[in-house]
Amino acid sequence: MIPVSADIIPLFVAVPLAGAFLNSLIGKKVKWLPDVIGNLTTLAVLVLSVISVRLVTEYGTLVYSVGGWKPPVGIGMVLDGLTAFMLVTVNLVAFFVAVFSVNYMEKYTSKQKFYTLFLLMLAGMNGVIATGDMFNLFVFLEIASVASYALVAFGTEKHELEAAFKYAVMSTVGSLFVLLGIVLLYSYTSTLNMADMARVFAQKGTGDITLMVSVLFIMGFGLKAALVPFHAWLPDAHPSAPAPISAMLSGVLIKSLGIYVLCRIFYSVIGITPAVASIFLFLGALSMVIGVFLAIGQWDLKRLLAYHSISQIGYVVLGIGLGTPLGILGGLFHLFNHSMFKSLLFLNSGAVEYSTGTRDLQKMGGLAKRMPVTGATNFVASMSIAGIPPFNGFWSKLIIIIAAVQAGRYGYAFWAVLASLLTLASFMKVMKYGFFDRLKERWGRIEEVPFFMKLSMVALALICIFGGVLLLGGINQVFLDRATAVLLRGTQYAAIVFKGS
Amino acid sequence: MIVYLLTLVLFSLGIYCVVRKRNVIKLIVGIMIMEYAVNLFFILVAYRMKGRAPIFSPDAEIVNMVDPLPQALVLTAIVIGLATTALLVGIAMKIYEKYHTFDITKIRELRG
Numbered sequence: 001m002i003p004v005s006a007d008i009i010p011l012f013v014a015v016p017l018a019g020a021f022l023n024s025l026i027g028k029k030v031k032w033l034p035d036v037i038g039n040l041t042t043l044a045v046l047v048l049s050v051i052s053v054r055l056v057t058e059y060g061t062l063v064y065s066v067g068g069w070k071p072p073v074g075i076g077m078v079l080d081g082l083t084a085f086m087l088v089t090v091n092l093v094a095f096f097v098a099v100f101s102v103n104y105m106e107k108y109t110s111k112q113k114f115y116t117l118f119l120l121m122l123a124g125m126n127g128v129i130a131t132g133d134m135f136n137l138f139v140f141l142e143i144a145s146v147a148s149y150a151l152v153a154f155g156t157e158k159h160e161l162e163a164a165f166k167y168a169v170m171s172t173v174g175s176l177f178v179l180l181g182i183v184l185l186y187s188y189t190s191t192l193n194m195a196d197m198a199r200v201f202a203q204k205g206t207g208d209i210t211l212m213v214s215v216l217f218i219m220g221f222g223l224k225a226a227l228v229p230f231h232a233w234l235p236d237a238h239p240s241a242p243a244p245i246s247a248m249l250s251g252v253l254i255k256s257l258g259i260y261v262l263c264r265i266f267y268s269v270i271g272i273t274p275a276v277a278s279i280f281l282f283l284g285a286l287s288m289v290i291g292v293f294l295a296i297g298q299w300d301l302k303r304l305l306a307y308h309s310i311s312q313i314g315y316v317v318l319g320i321g322l323g324t325p326l327g328i329l330g331g332l333f334h335l336f337n338h339s340m341f342k343s344l345l346f347l348n349s350g351a352v353e354y355s356t357g358t359r360d361l362q363k364m365g366g367l368a369k370r371m372p373v374t375g376a377t378n379f380v381a382s383m384s385i386a387g388i389p390p391f392n393g394f395w396s397k398l399i400i401i402i403a404a405v406q407a408g409r410y411g412y413a414f415w416a417v418l419a420s421l422l423t424l425a426s427f428m429k430v431m432k433y434g435f436f437d438r439l440k441e442r443w444g445r446i447e448e449v450p451f452f453m454k455l456s457m458v459a460l461a462l463i464c465i466f467g468g469v470l471l472l473g474g475i476n477q478v479f480l481d482r483a484t485a486v487l488l489r490g491t492q493y494a495a496i497v498f499k500g501s
Numbered sequence: 502m503i504v505y506l507l508t509l510v511l512f513s514l515g516i517y518c519v520v521r522k523r524n525v526i527k528l529i530v531g532i533m534i535m536e537y538a539v540n541l542f543f544i545l546v547a548y549r550m551k552g553r554a555p556i557f558s559p560d561a562e563i564v565n566m567v568d569p570l571p572q573a574l575v576l577t578a579i580v581i582g583l584a585t586t587a588l589l590v591g592i593a594m595k596i597y598e599k600y601h602t603f604d605i606t607k608i609r610e611l612r613g
Contacts, residue, residue: 135574142581146588153592158599162608165592169528172585173519176535179578180512183539186571187546236611 006064006500008052009077012087012126013140015045020119027112035102038115042095045126049087056084057478063132063500071132071497072196078132078497081482082332086129086260088479089336090252092463093343094122096456097251100347101244103450104354108242114154121147121248125256132497134182134192141178141224141257145171148253152241163240167233174223174230181216184209195497198269202491206270214276217265218283225258227317228287231310235294238309239302239359243350246302250309251343255335259316268486268493272323280321285415288314292422301349301359301434304426305342308385311419312338318416319400320487322407329484330399336480337392337467341384344460348378351449351457352434361430366439370446373454375435377461382431384464386424392467504545512538525593525603529586536582540575547571 019041027034055062061080065071098118105111124144131137149171153164186192188209189200201210223230234254238246262280266272291311298304316338319331351374352367353359368375384391387398397420404413448454470480489496515538518531547568555569593603600608 135577139577139581142585146581146584149585149588149592153595156595159611161592161596161599162611165525165589165596165608166611168585168589168592169519169532172532172589173516173535175585176532176539179539180542183543183546183571192570192574240611 006062006077006079008048008055009062009064009079009130010066011048012045012052012130013123015048016041016119016123016126020116020123023112023116023119027115034112034115038098038118039095039102041119042091042098042122045122046088046091046095049084049091052079052087053084053478055079056081056482061496061500063497072191072193075136076132076193076195076497077130078195078500079130080486080493080496081484082260082263082486083129085332085336085479085483086256087126089339090122090125090129090256093248093251093339094118096460097244097247097343097347099459100247100350100453100456102452104244104350104453105242107354108154114151114242117147117151117154118245118248120144121151121253125253129256129260132194134185134194134197136192137194137261138175138179138182141261142175144253144257145175145224148245148249151245152237152249154242154245155240160240163233163236167237170223170230170233174220176220177216177223178220181213181220184213184216188213194264194269195494198271198491198494199498201270202494206273210270214266214270217262218276218279221258221262221265222283223258225254225262225313225317226287226310227258227283227313228290228310229283231287231291234310235303235306238306238346239300243302243346243353246306246350247343247346250306250346251339254309254313255316255339259313259320259335262317263320263487267490269491271491277321277323280317281409281412284314284316284318284321285412286314287311288318288419289415292419292426296422296426296429299361301352301361301364301430302346303359304361304430305345305349308345308423308426309338309342311423312342312385314419315397315400315416318412319396319403322400322403322409322412324403324407325484325488326399326406327403328487329480330396330403332483332487333470333480334393334396334400336470337384337396337464340460340463340467341381341391341393344377344381344457344464345385347453347457347460348374348381351453354449354453355446356443361433364434364440365437365443366435367443367446368435369439370443371448373448373457377457378435379431380461380464382427384467386427387420388424390465390468392464392470395468395471505542508538508542508545511541514538523605525596525605525608528605529589529593532589533582533586536578540578540582543571543575543578 023037064077066075124140127140149168189197226234295307316331316335319327384393387394401416515535552565552567555566
């Protein structure tokens with residue numbers, strides 16, 4: 001039924017872009033139109049990404065040559081296991097966030113502008129994931145970043161503007177480092193196609209310049225991924241954005257612009273070296289521990305969640321840096337799980353803010369009695385992030401820790417366990433002060449959030465509960481294993497892409 | 502050689518400006534300086550000694566042409582830089598409306 005064709009790949013960029021265009025063009029005329037366009041677009045991309053998983057299972061790596069120019073001349077877009085995995089993660093979160101926004105964004109002035117920027121950001125992220133061209137990657141990176149600066153500032157109040165400015169300045173400097181890295185790569189390899197670059201590296205060897213490029217890329221993409229020395233913008237920017245956007249930023253933006261690109265460049269193009277792997281391990285462990293320590297003391301619910309994003313990203317990088325099949329599997333699985341439970345937690349915080357108007361944990365209390373759905377889903381998400389069985393977060397953390405022990409990295413395994421315990425402690429605090437304590441009188445009359453917000457929260461909570469299913473034989477083979485295999489194959493990427501085109 | 506060093510100096514000046522200056526507008530100018538330095542460097546990478554403009558015509562033979570690809574890429578990078586700068590300036594204007602200052606040491610309500 002599904003035609004074997006790579007023509008599906010550009011749709012991941014084209015559909016959200018078309019949605020954004022339509023929205024800015026005619027969204028103002030009818031009040032409900034932006035909602036419909038936003039949701040239909042994200043749904044369409046979600047369906048496409050599920051189809052892409054199927055295509056990858058059946059036909060292996062697919063390559064689309066933009067404008068009919070065959071690689072290495074033209075811009076190539078590559079669909080392989082890792083791409084399909086990331087596309088599903090991103091678009092799944094994007095769809096539920098769009099559903100949530102139907103009710104939530106009522107309190108802001110312009111839904112049309114919101115959905116336009118949202119779809120632009122989605123197009124940028126999908127582009128980063130699907131592209132096989134270095135400069136094209138930079139362009140999509142900037143599309144997603146610029147849209148996210150505007151979305152962080154969406155409320156245009158004091159704090160939002162301050163956070164957005166800080167985020168924009170730091171992220172722009174990061175992008176410039178990335179661009180400088182791409183310039184140096186181009187000067188060394190005389191090509192921009194990632195597969196061709198990998199081939200040149202295989203022939204010419206990785207010279208001294210690769211060291212410089214690696215440093216620039218780790219700085220640039222590390223800043224986008226908010227690894228610890230580069231994390232200063234995240235705790236301001238993520239809480240200041242409207243809740244659905246916080247969910248997008250923490251859930252998928254830092255992963256697709258940061259982690260995915262780091263993996264792709266270091267594993268598939270340059271080829272991972274022990275030095276880079278140990279930098280990954282070190283930065284991962286550092287983010288994991290520092291993030292969770294900073295999180296424990298927070299009383300602002302969204303700020304606490306933002307610090308936990310730094311910590312959980314540390315787990316992903318740690319797993320991927322281990323470089324063993326099990327470690328990479330655990331890292332990628334944790335990436336998927338973190339997208340699900342962190343976006344759910346941010347949506348929960350949005351629901352609380354929607355009903356009570358506060359994000360301060362000390363002012364909340366007993367909200368689960370008045371908001372049962374939010375309370376229950378928040379419980380599921382908190383247990384997932386803290387790594388309690390049988391929720392999804394448990395399985396991925398377990399795999400990462402087992403992989404660390406197997407690789408003989410006992411120290412890192414210890415830090416991973418410690419960070420997990422501290423995470424549990426800080427979410428105990430959220431549950432106790434926010435949801436389970438005695439109901440304060442002032443919250444006696446608040447109401448549960450509207451239907452669409454409940455719908456998306458419940459759906460994400462179900463994914464959190466049944467996320468462990470992804471590890472079962474058949475499903476694992478088509479989804480996670482394929483993504484892991486891409487990273488394990490390393491620089492054979494070049495040969496596979498050239499065969500596919 | 503000296504041109505490359507001057508580009509490096511320009512880039513460092515931009516970083517210095519971003520790191521040290523307190524004025525929001527000067528920060529934005531610093532970012533723009535960095536951007537121009539990277540763009541200039543990209544053009545320099547494409548330059549060949551005594552090369553000619555990469556214009557193809559049937560009667561001229563193609564010898565010693567500068568690399569035309571980075572020029573196209575730099576155009577794109579400039580447009581992206583324009584979008585970023587415009588957005589930054591827009592945010593800076595709004596910040597001035599709310600805080601009545603451009604001094605970043607006074608725009609510090611988020612901490613912790």
